[in-house]
Amino acid sequence: MNPARKRLCMALSVVFLVNIAVILLAQTAQAASYKRGSTGSVVSEIQQRLLDWGYYDGEVDGIYGSRTEAAVTLFQQKNGLTVDGKVGAETLEALGLPTGSVTQDSSSGDLALLARLISAEARGESYEGQVAVGAVVMNRIEHPSFPNTMAGVIYQKGAFSCLDDGQFDQPVADSAYQAARDAMNGVDPSGGAIYYFNPETATNQWIWSRPLLVQIGKHRFCA
Numbered sequence: 001m002n003p004a005r006k007r008l009c010m011a012l013s014v015v016f017l018v019n020i021a022v023i024l025l026a027q028t029a030q031a032a033s034y035k036r037g038s039t040g041s042v043v044s045e046i047q048q049r050l051l052d053w054g055y056y057d058g059e060v061d062g063i064y065g066s067r068t069e070a071a072v073t074l075f076q077q078k079n080g081l082t083v084d085g086k087v088g089a090e091t092l093e094a095l096g097l098p099t100g101s102v103t104q105d106s107s108s109g110d111l112a113l114l115a116r117l118i119s120a121e122a123r124g125e126s127y128e129g130q131v132a133v134g135a136v137v138m139n140r141i142e143h144p145s146f147p148n149t150m151a152g153v154i155y156q157k158g159a160f161s162c163l164d165d166g167q168f169d170q171p172v173a174d175s176a177y178q179a180a181r182d183a184m185n186g187v188d189p190s191g192g193a194i195y196y197f198n199p200e201t202a203t204n205q206w207i208w209s210r211p212l213l214v215q216i217g218k219h220r221f222c223a
Contacts, residue, residue, distance in 0.1 A: 033088035038064040041109040042097070044151035046087055049095045050075060062151040110150040111180050112172075117154050118183075119176035120162035122219070127175055129217040132190040134183025136221065139194050146194070190214060193221035 034043055043062045050056035055078075056071035069085040076083045079094050092098070114134055122130040140146035140153045147153050154160065162168045190196065191213040198218045202208070210222035 033086045034064055035086040036064055036066065036069050041113040041149075041151040043068070044155055045097055045113070046072070046092075046095060048155065049097065060151070060155040062149060062155075111177070111184065113150055113154060114180040114183065115176040116168060116172050117160060117162065118179050119172040120167040120170060121160060122176075122179075122217075123167070123170075123173060125217045125219065127179060128189045129219060130176060130179035131182045131187055132193070132214075132216050132219070132221055133196065134180050135188040135190045136193050136196055138183050138186075139188070139190070139192060143194055189216060190221040193223060195222040196220060197222075 034046065039062055041062060043064045044060050046064075047056055047058070047060045047062070047068055050068070050071045051058075051060060053075075055075045056068065058065075058067040058071075072087055072091065073083055073085045075081075075094070076085075076091060081091055081094055087095070114137060117137065118130050118134050122133040125133070137150070137153050141148055141150065147156055155163070160168075193213050195207060195210050196219045197204075197207045199220055200218065207222070213221050213223055215221070
């Protein structure tokens, strides 16, 4: 290969590598924030925080639409943040959410959300009881009577008392993460239950009409 051609090939190689680097940087920048069109459990957590604090009045559905964007924009304006309607690391931190959320995929986001619910609903229960609570969520996702996403099931109005009594916002027990993994992998000590309740604290009489499948610790798991 003559020197001129060799120099041309090297130049083309450099241009190619630069283009690849630019594309990768753009993809990273895009992945590093939640914006209109984003979906998933982290978006649901963003919506829930904004709802709790009076910035958002829409449905917690895990879909980043125009109402979520408007709520984020208002939150940013009121809290001295960069106002762009997107939730990056700065806004996540201001919302009290892990900044690591910007790199989570939907699977890891669902795991964290399920672990938080298990910890809140089954704190003090055996490991089997924790997995069973997670299994109920997974069974609901597959059941036609319930939402078909993790966030949809967990944030469904009135579904879990821990979202109303503050337990959902407490620190997550380490065992809850493994229990969530097992439940997401198909482990089901509940026997296919779609409901559970504590008979000592239950105030809804209707729940007693559900067929009992198994009792684990303080929880009755029902069809």
